[in-house]
Amino acid sequence: MRSLIIFLQQVNVEQKLKDAPDSQYQIGVLIGSFVPFIVLVGIAYALYYRAKKKEKI
Template sequence: MRSLILFLQQVNIEQKIKNAPNSEYQIGVLIGSFVPFIVLAIIAYLLYYRAKKKEQNLKN
């Protein structure tokens, strides 16, 4: 089941850009490909910050 989901989520960005109607679509595809990475980085930072703050409170 997991492999099926991963297969369906694969996106061929080069193909989308090649078939883009205009330059705004290309910019949207580029931004859309970076959004998941940025969201995961923010979540990771928040988890790290929360754990560090909790550790400091336990020391005091």
């Protein structure tokens, strides 16, 4: 499972930045590369918060 995730996340960001037509595209590429991690952190936090809330009851 872990190797599948690593395979899907392999994006050559350096090549995209090198071939970028302007600086706005570069910013978009950088933001787009961080979005999946931010979403995963948000989901993990929500699950953690929900589990802690159930534990108190």
